[in-house]
Amino acid sequence: FTSVEELIEAIEGHRSHEASDRLVRRAKRRLAEIDEMDAPEAVVKEGGNSGLRADRYERFAAVDALLREAIEIWPDNRRAIDTLRSTQLEFARTATAQGDLDLALVLYESAGKSDSEAAARVRKKRDRRERVRESQAKYSTLFTHSPDAGLLIRWSDGVVMEANTACLDMLGYEKEEVVGEKMTSLSIWACPMAREKFIDQLAREGQIDNFETQFVPKETSLQQPVCDDKAVDLSKVSGLIDVLISSRTVQLGGEEMLLSTVRDISARKTAEHDLEHSRRRLRDLQRLAGLGSWSFTLKSQAIHWSDEAYRLTGREVHRGAPDYNELIASVHPDDREKLQMAIERSVTQGTSYQLKFRYRDDQGKYRKLFTRGNPVFDADDNVIEIYGILQHVAAGGG
Template identity: 80%
Template sequence: MSSLIETIEVDAALAQRLAEMPADSQTLTLSLDALASGGSAAGVLQHPSWADSPHVTSPIVGSSSPDANPNQDNLDLAQTIAAGSTAESGDSPTGVNLLDGSTVESQEAMKQALARCEGFLPARRVAMLKADAPKADCESQKDVEYRLIGTLGSGGTGVVYQAHQRAIDREVAIKVLRRELATDASSRGRFLTEARVIGALDHPNVIALHDLCMDDEGQLFYSMKRVDGASWDQQIDTLSLEKNLNILLRVADAIRYAHSRDLVHRDLKPENVMLGRFGEVLVADWGLALSKSSLSPTMESNSDSHHAIGGTPAYMAPELAAGDLTGITYATDIYLLGAILFRIVTGFPPHHGKSLLACIRAAANNVIEQVPDHLSDTEFELIQIASKAMATDPMDRYASVEELIEAIEGHRSHEASDRLVRRAKRRLAEIHDLETPESESADAGSGEPTGKRADRYERFAAVDALLREAIEIWPENRRAIDTLRSTQLEFARTATANGDLDLALILYESAGQSNSEAAARVRKQLERREKVRESQAKYSTLFTHSPDAGMLIRWSDGKVMEANAACLELLGYEKNEMVGQKMSTLSIWACPKSRETFVDQLAREGQIDNFETQFVPKQAQLDEPNCDQTKAPPGLIDVLISSRTVQLSGEEMLLSTVRDISARKAAERELEYSRRRLRDLQRLAGLGSWSFTLQSQAIHWSEEAFRVTGRDSKRGAPDYNEFVGSIHPEDREKLQVAIERSVTQGTSFQLRFRYRDDQGRYRKLFTRGNPVFDAGDNVVEIYGILHPIAAGGG
């Protein structure tokens, strides 16, 4: 069997014709029907720009008719085109050559013969829609099913029209076999094969075929869904990499389905993918599709009379150019998907040449265009995936479309990880922009001001969290691993400069540098500091340099022995106004009962942690005690107290630290108020609310959520595993994926799912979820609403 490139090179006229044409992304087809039927070895090469004059190739080695006259072939073809032109002007095509070699002349005999050879094809009347048609014309068109409105496009074998289907009153697209091919049995056969292939593929990413018919003149056509949009190639350069990858994955899913149905597409390219206005992605043009089972090496030479070789040279796999049908496998489509991926990343298809002939030769030899130098790491990773898919030897490609999809999905997880690394590096750059400490002497206790230090530490913590999340998504991400290590070392140096030596040692250990010279210096500094603390126990225990307020109180009489600057600032006192005074005379407790509880617990246990109460600063006036901490009269300070009883200079002292949590409590009160209002509004609207806390894995439902789901509120909200187990198996994965993406990528989601109620029935529900972020830009909670979908709501 001849190859496409061999056919071209033995035909000087054809080679010259192709050498004069620029490289393009259109489909080139060499019909093998004559070879398959035992006729002349000369085939018909078709290109969309040659619609009126396809090239009949010269006889080649292996021809069953070596003496065939190519000029006579061209003469016969010209006569066929002339006959088609006559038919186009109004005459019915006659002289149809059938697959069995016979010829029929009369129109009625032609219909009967075609019905016998081509199977059942219902008759439909088609007419061009005319404005202001006369009454007599309307009468003659009363049984017209399809009215043509205008041309949408054309190719080498067919013309696509926009049409109106009267019976269903809808707009459709109609593909009609070209008039000049209407009398060619092989062209008709391929046209019917394409229609029946599309009709047999029931997949959301394959264009839907409505009807396959023959008009009253025997002309073949089929109607299909009218897509309001444009082909992918018209939009591919304006779409983001992420959107193009999404489209490619949907195309790959359609091809994976086609492979499950034993079909190889053979002509995948952006031009053959339609993008609708409403998100549709539809694979079209199945004219070259082949059944894999029909390509067995043991098949008879005339087992399929409609075989052709060809494809689009700019994307063509080398085995397509070789033309050996038995060498075409599912790996051929995998190559084409890789070629599209190459086009997405680089902006141009993999094969090119100064002429169409050069482009075909590049495809035959699998010569792939050079990749630009400016590609990012993630883009280069995609090129590696495309390169494997486009390997010359099909055995070196991905074993299945599924493997290719997994590789791309794996890249996307890598890209998500890299995005987190980029965010971390941006935040790290912001830290570098902050003013550095004037002194790096930890021994002297110097360093950054308290507020600036806390800000710098929070930024380091945020960077650390981002990098750890990046590594969790992609454990082998060297950029994330190396950046985390360098960040920890930089954080350790900053902590050392600020005198936080314990923190610095922890960071050196996390970075694998616990035995480094820098870590050894920190240990020596820590040892010297401990000696200083022993000699200055009073001041070190008062947390003189701590950002938290601190007081030293003599247990025997409650007298304040010492108060640090943060404490004086918090309560608004001068040092001499607090030190030496008894706590009872200062009246800083907003609730006397709270003070009694504090003292009793401290007397029993000798220590107390995070005791929550309210203090009254000096400038605040409180007419009566306030023991309701859900309320915050003006001027009160919400605080957390931690205290220890210690022995100092032979006396029992109470060492207390006080943290101002007013901002947090105000936010909590505001949040609680907002939640109450939200619950009231949701009850009025019939909506259920829910929340999912990541750390505790706890799920909280509103009362309305129990009603919507049909769960007895006495059972309480389910835990996460019980909740997932009650989701319909077909909906479970998509809900889990939505939650996972919301957690890892911080995205909102909405979806429909079915939930099993207490009676075991599934209820159709709709939910919308949103992430809640903490100060470090990490998702800590997901919350949303839940409401039922009415019957018939989908």
């Protein structure tokens, strides 16, 4: 790649798609293992269906986590989205067969099938249950075996009723230090204002998804609250955990509870910070080297220029990049045909290009420029974009 910034973007996109697809493949292998568990010989080996229940739920939860991570990495991964939906429906059927009806309904809702006939049958069956204790147990399996940290909090007074192993490990607490305590006494929020914002939104909507904040583990001590609105670089505050919180209010045993899952995204935030730092350095290097970058997307006919491209062409940034016709019209009449031919060959034949041409700046003067680049292909080997670098040709450069 001749454009450093586009190379970074291409690598990032390729890696994220590749990583997302790897997670989907892992999830599908786990699903195949679940199918093998249902074979008669597997049941006999494990001593009957009851011995397989907990393990099957653990495997479903692991598959769910893999697919959600794949979608988080690449939100448009249709294979991951469809597999997650089918997995949720299969898990819902398994949960129904095991008598975990509340869990089944949650899964049908997650899969967008809460109004289906299957979900209606489950809902009717659940409503016939007489004992509250049975309904309370429906969330326990998914909660305790979830690979994500989980908290069950009584809404009326903020007392923690349950914390799973993943949550305790993340925060560094023992179970007896958390369960039975009020959330406010644990002081796990780095920013109290963020906690208030979280509670306000939850009170209004009854649920919240992917609320981003920072938690303070037990071994970390803060001298003062750390909030985004203060002039503090959170990446330099040692020990904080970047998290995403998703919560729902649910009725358990006649009481309103807050069921929360917490995902540690510290590694991702660190990577994003490092990547942005690298991008800034690369943009500076590009500027120092006198290189601009540009691209032309065939479907939208959109042209994109880097900041350095505006400087090299003498075009004001506020005008935006020219469209194709304006670009050609701004090229010296003697150079237009060869530029058009280079672009056409790159599009129709998939070849790289390089040429010198003169470009009229905003003062009407022609600047000598040099460009070279390559086409971008889709999965069917069709050219969908061409891109390249732009460089000033020094006087006497031929």
